Amino acid sequence: MAPETPGNEPQALSNLLHENRRFEPPVELAAAANVTEAAYTQAAADRLAFWEGAADRLTWAKRWETTLEWNAPFAKWFIGGELNVAYNCVDRHVEEGRGDKVAYYWEGEPEGDTRVLTYNDLKSEVSKAANALLELGVRKGDRVAVYMPMIPELPIAMLACARIGAIHSVVFGGFSATALKSRIDDADAKLVITADGGYRRGNPSALKPTVDEAVAQCPQVEHVLVVRRTGQNVAATDKDVWWHDLVERQSDQHTPEPHDAEDPLYILYTSGTTGRPKGILHTTGGYLTQTAWTHDAVFDLKPDKDIYWCTADIGWVTGHSYIVYGPLANGATSVIYEGTPDTPHRGRFWEIVQKYKVTLLYTAPTAIRTFMKWGDDIPAKYDMSSLRVIGSVGEPINPEAYVWYRENIGGSRCPVVDTWWQTETGAVMISPLPGVTSGKPGAAMRPLPGIVADVVDDQGNSVPNGGGGFLVIREPWPSMLRTIWGDDQRYIDTYWSRFEGMYFPGDGAKKDEDGDLWLLGRVDDVMLISGHNISTTEVESALVSHPKVAEAAVVGATDPVTGQAIVSFVILRGTAEESDDIAADLRNHVAKTLGPIAKPRQILVVPELPKTRSGKIMRRLLRDVAENRSVGDVTTLADSTVMDLISEKLPSAKSED
Ligand code: ATP
Ligand code: MG
Numbered sequence: 001m002a003p004e005t006p007g008n009e010p011q012a013l014s015n016l017l018h019e020n021r022r023f024e025p026p027v028e029l030a031a032a033a034n035v036t037e038a039a040y041t042q043a044a045a046d047r048l049a050f051w052e053g054a055a056d057r058l059t060w061a062k063r064w065e066t067t068l069e070w071n072a073p074f075a076k077w078f079i080g081g082e083l084n085v086a087y088n089c090v091d092r093h094v095e096e097g098r099g100d101k102v103a104y105y106w107e108g109e110p111e112g113d114t115r116v117l118t119y120n121d122l123k124s125e126v127s128k129a130a131n132a133l134l135e136l137g138v139r140k141g142d143r144v145a146v147y148m149p150m151i152p153e154l155p156i157a158m159l160a161c162a163r164i165g166a167i168h169s170v171v172f173g174g175f176s177a178t179a180l181k182s183r184i185d186d187a188d189a190k191l192v193i194t195a196d197g198g199y200r201r202g203n204p205s206a207l208k209p210t211v212d213e214a215v216a217q218c219p220q221v222e223h224v225l226v227v228r229r230t231g232q233n234v235a236a237t238d239k240d241v242w243w244h245d246l247v248e249r250q251s252d253q254h255t256p257e258p259h260d261a262e263d264p265l266y267i268l269y270t271s272g273t274t275g276r277p278k279g280i281l282h283t284t285g286g287y288l289t290q291t292a293w294t295h296d297a298v299f300d301l302k303p304d305k306d307i308y309w310c311t312a313d314i315g316w317v318t319g320h321s322y323i324v325y326g327p328l329a330n331g332a333t334s335v336i337y338e339g340t341p342d343t344p345h346r347g348r349f350w351e352i353v354q355k356y357k358v359t360l361l362y363t364a365p366t367a368i369r370t371f372m373k374w375g376d377d378i379p380a381k382y383d384m385s386s387l388r389v390i391g392s393v394g395e396p397i398n399p400e401a402y403v404w405y406r407e408n409i410g411g412s413r414c415p416v417v418d419t420w421w422q423t424e425t426g427a428v429m430i431s432p433l434p435g436v437t438s439g440k441p442g443a444a445m446r447p448l449p450g451i452v453a454d455v456v457d458d459q460g461n462s463v464p465n466g467g468g469g470f471l472v473i474r475e476p477w478p479s480m481l482r483t484i485w486g487d488d489q490r491y492i493d494t495y496w497s498r499f500e501g502m503y504f505p506g507d508g509a510k511k512d513e514d515g516d517l518w519l520l521g522r523v524d525d526v527m528l529i530s531g532h533n534i535s536t537t538e539v540e541s542a543l544v545s546h547p548k549v550a551e552a553a554v555v556g557a558t559d560p561v562t563g564q565a566i567v568s569f570v571i572l573r574g575t576a577e578e579s580d581d582i583a584a585d586l587r588n589h590v591a592k593t594l595g596p597i598a599k600p601r602q603i604l605v606v607p608e609l610p611k612t613r614s615g616k617i618m619r620r621l622l623r624d625v626a627e628n629r630s631v632g633d634v635t636t637l638a639d640s641t642v643m644d645l646i647s648e649k650l651p652s653a654k655s656e657d
Contacts, residue, residue: 012457013468013520015510016594017538019399023406023439025415029388033435035297035449043449050450051077051478054293055285058083058329059092061258064285068476073496073503074483075476077286082258085265085288086163089328090126091256093119102333105307105356106152109199109339117152119331122159125152127254129160132247136223138191140165140259143267145189145221147171147180147211149198150338153227153243154314155324157193158266165259169267169279172315172613173198177213179635184218186279187267187485195227196234202343204230212237261285267485268317270423271614271636278494279485280317280423286478288329290427294448295326298417299360299389300434307386309335310362311349316614317423318393321479322362326427341367346374350382350409357386361409364394366551366615368401371408373550375574379408389434391417395616396519398541399442406441420444420519422505424495426479429453430517442541443518451477455509455517460499468510468535470523472502508535525619527556528564534598536619539566542593546586548576553609553617554600557626565601567626569609569646578605602626604649608642610634622646 025033043050048067055064055078064081093101099120106115117125138144144166148154154170161168169187171180184192192215197206208226212235215221226234227243234240262283269277295301299308308327312318314336327334335356341349349371353361371379390410392402397418406416415434421427429451430444437445447453452475455463463469480503484491498504508520520526520535527534536554543552551571556564570586572578583603591599610618613636624631625646634640 012463013508013510013526013533013535014538014597015466015468015512016534016598017399017442017541019440019442021399021403021441023415025435025437026413029300029415030435033433034300035433035435037436039297039449040446047450047452047475051289054450054478055081055289057292057296058088058285058288064261070476072501073492075480076262077478078261078289081261081285083261083285083288084163084256084258085284085325086126086130086159087256088288089159089325090119090123093331094123098331099123101331103328104152104155105333105335107335107337107352108151109202109337109343111344115152122156124252125156126159126163127252128247128250129156130163130254131250132225133160133164133166133191135246135250136191136225136241138164138166141264142166142191143169143187143189145169145171145180145184145187145192147173147175147192147194147207148227149173149195149205149207149229150314150336151195151198151227151229152336153195158314158320158324159328162265163254163256165257165263167264167266169269170315170320171269172313173207174613174638176635177210180210181214181217183269183277183279184214184221186269188220190220190222191225192221192223193225193227195229196232197230199230199339200343201340204232206232208234215239259284262482266320268320268423271316271612271616277636278490280481281483281485282426282479283482286480287426288325290477290479291321291326292329294428295322295332296330297433297448298419298428298431299362299391301330301332301360303331303333306332306359307335307356308332308360308362309337309352309356309358311337311341311367312362312364312393313614317426318362321427341370347378347381350379350384353384353387354382359386359388360391361387361389362391362393364615365392365397365401366394366611366617368392368397368405369544369551372401372404373571373574376408384409384411387411387414389417390414391419393419393421394614396521396537396541397442398537398544400541400545402441415439416441418442418444420517424481424505425473425477426481429473429477430519440512440516443512443516445516447517453517455511456499456502460502463511465511465513465515468508468520468533470499470504471507471509471517471519472499472504474502525555527554527566529556529566529597530562532597534566538594539568539590539598539600542590542598543568543570543586545593546589548572548582549586550574551609553619553622555619555623555626557601557623559601566598567602567604567622568600569604569606569622571607571609572605604646606646606649608639608645610642610646611638612636613638
């Protein structure tokens with residue numbers, strides 16, 4: 001740790017947490033792994049040749065001429081190449097004799113409500129939907145907003161857009177009319193695809209009224225295409241077209257045209273944890289190359305044996321890349337689940353794993369910590385011996401949550417792959433490889449082959465092992481965002497201005513003594529305590545390592561003595577009782593784990609934490625609470641009543657010493 005230098009700006013992030021546990025790759029998995037250490041060597045020797053090899057996994061209508069053109073910060077990959085994403089995800093599997101293979105096992109939230117779609121089925125459905133879009137006047141380059149529940153028509157709609165070269169903009173089905181309207185306007189969408197509703201927490205949850213409210217203020221929208229899912233009453237508007245009327249009567253034949261490798265595939269607005277959402281633009285060839293390669297490598301996918309399940313919502317990037325494009329490009333069999341993990345009971349996820357004999361599972365730390373809170377006895381009731389690799393994405397995974405996941409879900413046998421990436425990167429960037437990496441709980445480990453990442457200080461100098469600072473990416477990668485839709489300047493300012501010639505994702509990170517990478521959360525959340533930059537992640541992980549704590553969020557609140565002081569919000573585990581001395585207990589536990597500097601000033605036991613729709617903790621709202629301000633913009637919050645529950649707890653908060 002850097003010595004305290006009052007008056008000087010601290011140089012880097014403190015490195016407080018130490019972890020000695022290691023988990024070797026299972027011997028059998030390593031022996032048959034899709035990717036071995038050789039990939040790192042090969043990619044290090046010739047990065048572009050490595051990505052060319054990955055692009056060869058796809059079927060190109062026309063091979064590219066130039067692999068990369070880099071006019072920093074604007075990249076083009078596989079220039080001159082042409083391909084059709086939907087053809088790669090669907091038709092080619094049928095042509096190669098895999099038409100009867102299951103693409104999706106769909107599990108609706110109401111029990112017994114299931115559908116099975118083979119690659120043949122998907123080809124017919126996507127072709128019909130593509131023909132329907134054409135009938136509605138949608139053409140290549142047009143934008144289509146998609147606001148749907150987790151039903152098969154959602155990936156079908158996305159693939160239909162990709163097939164004809166229309167650009168989809170999927171908006172998470174829980175956003176408000178205002179949020180939807182602003183996204184429709186920003187992308188200037190002419191069609192909205194939606195459903196009457198979907199099932200959530202045991203009840204039909206309407207979507208159409210939100211669309212009606214938004215579209216009433218969007219004159220550029222010509223049609224609203226509506227899937228009947230729940231059968232609930234919907235008000236009809238003159239823009240409405242029912243999916244079952246229009247799509248069902250279309251021909252199931254449609255010839256996919258090749259598109260340029262750099263033609264846009266989709267726009268996706270970031271989840272908005274930190275500010276105004278940005279319309280992230282992804283293109284065709286590079287995006288599909290990296291999503292397909294990483295899905296194969298990180299999960300060690302064996303398409304003939306594995307049943308893969310990513311629990312994310314398709315409305316955020318994990319669902320785009322790892323429910324739709326990556327798995328389908330690889331010809332995988334996936335599970336899609338419509339509803340929430342607690343409906344009709346808290347074992348629903350594990351029941352699904354047992355039912356479909358899921359082998360590869362991909363979920364988020366927020367879900368894992370919720371399962372920890374609910375108790376070990378719930379997953380213990382199910383047979384999950386089919387699982388072989390389990391993954392995590394969305395936030396730093398606390399070492400204790402990692403170990404809980406490994407033991408209680410992975411049966412102490414499955415490697416945990418903690419995958420770091422973001423909407424902007426399009427695909428996984430930093431992650432263990434299950435057949436190669438000796439995993440460390442809490443670490444995302446090494447950049448994947450072909451990715452050049454580093455940790456730098458505020459001058460942009462690489463920090464030595466043992467140091468902390470800013471995560472950067474030093475070289476362009478195939479699935480990188482190409483710009484922010486309609487705003488090149490914001491693209492430059494947001495990602496390429498902090499450090500000369502480097503992509504800055506906005507996250508803090510450290511290198512441990514072995515040079516492995518640990519993600520430390522957003523730099524906006526970093527706390528400045530007595531001249532030291534302390535990451536929220538490390539303090540949260542220390543709290544979660546206490547046996548009574550399931551989940552924790554910490555923020556730095558203005559303090560007259562230390563500049564900022566650490567205020568912690570904790571959720572207790574299912575079995576733990578709230579007692580008078582819990583606060584003192586936890587404060588001492590943190591001091592012992594990380595050192596006295598990281599001792600929280602305050603601990604508040606709360607029933608819930610404010611999270612975005614994608615499950616990320618919104619620390620800026622907690623900062624408002626900790627500093628007794630009125631709470632800021634809550635529009636991207638999953639449940640806006642949470643802030644009231646937390647504020648109620650505040651008067652009882654004691655600052656002890
Ligand atoms: P916004 O940028 O609008 O605030 P967002 O960043 O929450 O939205 P995403 O692109 O879904 O939207 O999230 C990416 C961020 O999630 C990363 O920048 C990082 O902070 C965090 N993240 C994702 N995976 C991991 C991981 N494995 N470890 C640590 N952090 C992660
Ligand atoms: Mg972000």
